[in-house]
Amino acid sequence: MASATAASAGSLRASRYETDTARAAVAGVVLIVAAWLLFFVIDPGTVQNWLGYAQRSDARVPAFFVRFVLLLAVIVSAFMLVTSTGYYKRNRIRLAPWMFVSIGLIFFAIYVILPIFQSFSYSFTRWDGLRDINGVWTGEWVGFQNYQRLLEDPNFYTSLWNNLLWLVLYMLAVPVGLGIALFLNQTVTGIRIYKSLFFFPFVISQVVVGLIFTWAYNPEFGLVGEIWGWFFCEETTNILGNPTTVCSVDPPNILGDPNVATYGIIAAGLWPQIAYCMILYLTGLNNVSPDQIEAGRLDGARGWKMLRHVILPQLAPATFLAVVVTVIGALRSFDMIATMTQGGPFGSTNVLAYYMYDQAVGEGVGRYGYGSAIAVVLFAIMLVYISYFLWRMWQDEREAR
Amino acid sequence: MKSILKGAAFGVLATTMMAGAASANELVITFDDLNPAPKAAFEAAVEAFRAANPDIEVTANNGDREAHKNTIRSALQNDAPDVITWYPGNRMAPFVDAGLFMDISDLWSSDPNLSANFEAIKPTMSRDGKQWGVPYSYYQWGVYYRKDIFDKLGLSEPTTWDEMLAACDVMKENGVTPFTIGTKFLWTAAGVFDYLNLRTNGYEVHNALTAGEIKYTDDRIRATFANWETMLERCSFVDNHATMSWQEALAPFANGDAAMYVMGNFAVAGMKDAGLTDEQIDFFQFPEITPGLPRAEEAPADAFFIPANATNVENAKKFLAFVASPEVQSEWNKAIGQLPPNSAAAINEDDKFIVEGMQTLSTASGLAQFYDRDAPAAMAQAGMEGFQRFMLDPSTLDEVLTELDRVQGEVY
Numbered sequence: 001m002a003s004a005t006a007a008s009a010g011s012l013r014a015s016r017y018e019t020d021t022a023r024a025a026v027a028g029v030v031l032i033v034a035a036w037l038l039f040f041v042i043d044p045g046t047v048q049n050w051l052g053y054a055q056r057s058d059a060r061v062p063a064f065f066v067r068f069v070l071l072l073a074v075i076v077s078a079f080m081l082v083t084s085t086g087y088y089k090r091n092r093i094r095l096a097p098w099m100f101v102s103i104g105l106i107f108f109a110i111y112v113i114l115p116i117f118q119s120f121s122y123s124f125t126r127w128d129g130l131r132d133i134n135g136v137w138t139g140e141w142v143g144f145q146n147y148q149r150l151l152e153d154p155n156f157y158t159s160l161w162n163n164l165l166w167l168v169l170y171m172l173a174v175p176v177g178l179g180i181a182l183f184l185n186q187t188v189t190g191i192r193i194y195k196s197l198f199f200f201p202f203v204i205s206q207v208v209v210g211l212i213f214t215w216a217y218n219p220e221f222g223l224v225g226e227i228w229g230w231f232f233c234e235e236t237t238n239i240l241g242n243p244t245t246v247c248s249v250d251p252p253n254i255l256g257d258p259n260v261a262t263y264g265i266i267a268a269g270l271w272p273q274i275a276y277c278m279i280l281y282l283t284g285l286n287n288v289s290p291d292q293i294e295a296g297r298l299d300g301a302r303g304w305k306m307l308r309h310v311i312l313p314q315l316a317p318a319t320f321l322a323v324v325v326t327v328i329g330a331l332r333s334f335d336m337i338a339t340m341t342q343g344g345p346f347g348s349t350n351v352l353a354y355y356m357y358d359q360a361v362g363e364g365v366g367r368y369g370y371g372s373a374i375a376v377v378l379f380a381i382m383l384v385y386i387s388y389f390l391w392r393m394w395q396d397e398r399e400a401r
Numbered sequence: 402m403k404s405i406l407k408g409a410a411f412g413v414l415a416t417t418m419m420a421g422a423a424s425a426n427e428l429v430i431t432f433d434d435l436n437p438a439p440k441a442a443f444e445a446a447v448e449a450f451r452a453a454n455p456d457i458e459v460t461a462n463n464g465d466r467e468a469h470k471n472t473i474r475s476a477l478q479n480d481a482p483d484v485i486t487w488y489p490g491n492r493m494a495p496f497v498d499a500g501l502f503m504d505i506s507d508l509w510s511s512d513p514n515l516s517a518n519f520e521a522i523k524p525t526m527s528r529d530g531k532q533w534g535v536p537y538s539y540y541q542w543g544v545y546y547r548k549d550i551f552d553k554l555g556l557s558e559p560t561t562w563d564e565m566l567a568a569c570d571v572m573k574e575n576g577v578t579p580f581t582i583g584t585k586f587l588w589t590a591a592g593v594f595d596y597l598n599l600r601t602n603g604y605e606v607h608n609a610l611t612a613g614e615i616k617y618t619d620d621r622i623r624a625t626f627a628n629w630e631t632m633l634e635r636c637s638f639v640d641n642h643a644t645m646s647w648q649e650a651l652a653p654f655a656n657g658d659a660a661m662y663v664m665g666n667f668a669v670a671g672m673k674d675a676g677l678t679d680e681q682i683d684f685f686q687f688p689e690i691t692p693g694l695p696r697a698e699e700a701p702a703d704a705f706f707i708p709a710n711a712t713n714v715e716n717a718k719k720f721l722a723f724v725a726s727p728e729v730q731s732e733w734n735k736a737i738g739q740l741p742p743n744s745a746a747a748i749n750e751d752d753k754f755i756v757e758g759m760q761t762l763s764t765a766s767g768l769a770q771f772y773d774r775d776a777p778a779a780m781a782q783a784g785m786e787g788f789q790r791f792m793l794d795p796s797t798l799d800e801v802l803t804e805l806d807r808v809q810g811e812v813y
Binding site for chain 2: 128255
């Protein structure tokens with residue numbers, strides 16, 4: 001009796017590490033059928049015929065649903081196939097995490113990694129973004145021509161310079177955010193209200209921030225024009241007797257002046273970015289150890305010394321994060337420019353990201369090859385930062401171990 | 402989420418109703434104007450087409466004009482409708498060259514109305530000797546002005562360059578800014594450039610320039626810019642034009658701070674919305690600069706095309722022939738305050754701008770599409786940025802022209 005139990009337990013344990021052939025076979029068949037349906041059979045056209053829709057576009061949503069179900073079937077059956085192998089069962093601890101991230105990795109590869117390489121290859125072509133009705137690509141291979149042209153293009157240098165301005169000036173968000181965080185880090189009645197008011201600009205959309213500042217900068221009816229009017233303008237009537245304003249000195253047209261427009265946009269961008277840095281520091285300040293402050297006090301540290309030697313070192317993780325998000329924010333300053341100036345006047349507020357869009361997609365210009373070359377340059381610049389951050393994080397991880 | 406649920410419902414339905422053949426007689430039209438008057442005119446035309454062809458099941462889609470400029474690319478390559486709106490001239494060239502528009506020369510030759518009544522606009526619709534679309538509307542450009550201000554200052558419509566400059570002097574002495582303009586979206590500056598160039602050098606030079614055959618540093622183009630500089634000095638434009646759209650630039654015009662506007666006829670609707678009446682505003686042709694030069698005008702057209710991917714080609718051709726008919730052209734353009742490209746179509750005799758526009762265009766020696774439609778898009782973008790830069794600071798002229806030559810060398 002006892003030996004029988006031991007034997008069955010032994011066989012159970014053994015089977016846990018063997019390939020479950022029946023399960024693998026079922027999963028394999030499901031995988032092949034679902035993948036075949038997904039990639040070779042189902043498209044909006046078949047679904048349209050199948051459901052009897054008048055329009056191909058009407059079949060889009062059902063086709064999406066059918067494809068989604070098939071994709072799930074492919075993923076689940078693939079997982080079942082893998083998990084039923086003896087190899088997987090023996091190495092479960094090591095492989096399970098990879099199974100979990102595999103879906104994410106696959107999508108990351110398709111939607112992020114692959115397009116990067118596509119951009120690289122398009123940057124060596126002259127292409128207007130069109131394929132003919134047979135899906136045949138209509139571009140031509142031109143080697144390094146796009147890059148040579150970039151070097152001669154004054155707009156490219158303007159964009160590069162503006163990118164640099166953004167990177168440098170946007171960094172102001174970090175110290176200002178720290179300042180506000182220190183100021184707000186106290187217990188007064190209603191402090192939560194003040195904190196949320198300061199945090200407010202980060203919550204609203206960048207597009208809205210852009211619009212608010214565009215109106216504020218308006219030299220005629222905006223805040224700037226209004227304040228200017230108190231000092232330099234007077235109300236009169238024009239030739240038809242309608243009220244009009246005459247100014248002894250013209251009000252500054254911030255977004256219309258190529259020399260200052262970029263600074264105007266950066267100032268608008270700083271508003272939400274400061275709020276972001278502030279909230280990062282506020283959470284950081286919550287974790288500052290009171291013991292160390294106490295100890296610092298006993299040693300006679302106050303004011304600047306306390307901040308520099310006791311508090312800031314403890315805020316290092318928050319500072320790192322604030323710098324990272326600010327650099328990323330500066331490099332993707334696209335939406336602010338798109339809402340406020342569209343790169344104008346005459347391209348003077350372009351940054352690489354916007355210039356790329358402008359050349360490839362904007363207004364049907366359709367220089368996809370040229371736009372891709374700009375994208376590659378932008379990618380190369382970002383790569384410097386990305387590598388640095390990854391290296392930093394890897395170092396931290398190693399130290400933590 | 403909602404669409405997924407909807408999809409799920411369809412998916413369940415799918416298992417129960419497997420059959421059901423698609424009805425074959427359909428027509429899908431994609432239009433690109435949501436402004437009230439054009440939208441209503443399009444819908445009225447579609448209704449009339451439905452009434453005339455009860456057996457055809459018509460689906461009419463309408464979307465935002467600026468968005469259409471991007472979505473048309475994927476529409477033509479993937480799920481093409483049967484009829485789609487786009488611009489003729491060079492703007493249709495990329496799609497024609499990629500084989501995404503259908504050659505409809507057979508319709509132009511077989512339909513008696515199309516072959517007889519569209520002679521003036523046929524070259525615009527042609528590329529490689531074939532016709533690719535049917536225009537439904539076009540409109541004149543010129544100078545719209547405040548008649549009440551002109552009357553008050555004792556000015557009359559200038560017909561020559563010197564008369565216009567003299568009129569500008571009088572306006573400035575009386576505290577009126579001669580011209581309003583909003584160059585934020587750039588193309589308005591191209592309208593001024595086109596007219597100066599057409600009046601300084603004529604139609605052939607306009608075409609040669611936009612076709613990339615002459616350089617921007619050419620002496621003839623320099624002469625155009627010299628005239629522009631004179632215009633900037635003596636006939637100044639409103640300040641801050643670089644941050645205004647063309648609609649925002651209507652404000653100083655409506656208030657009487659500025660007296661003239663180089664614009665297309667669609668602006669009249671905006672002027673009337675701003676409270677101006679027919680007594681207060683009027684139109685004159687852009688004055689002559691080089692004496693004796695044949696007068697050419699800007700007259701951009703809007704047209705319908707058949708994508709090469711269209712499924713119901715016969716119905717699409719039926720619709721294009723219908724849109725080309727004098728009655729439809731007449732009704733449509735009365736509703737939107739523009740001109741019918743069909744020479745047999747009646748115009749709205751009660752609208753003085755339409756009457757004057759018809760007179761202007763029918764006596765013109767040549768019709769230009771517009772700088773950003775005649776030139777390839779990449780050239781037009783750079784060109785218009787250059788125009789804006791020049792307007793803000795005329796001293797940058799040499800830099801601007803050299804830069805445009807460089808872009809020209811790359812684009813063509």
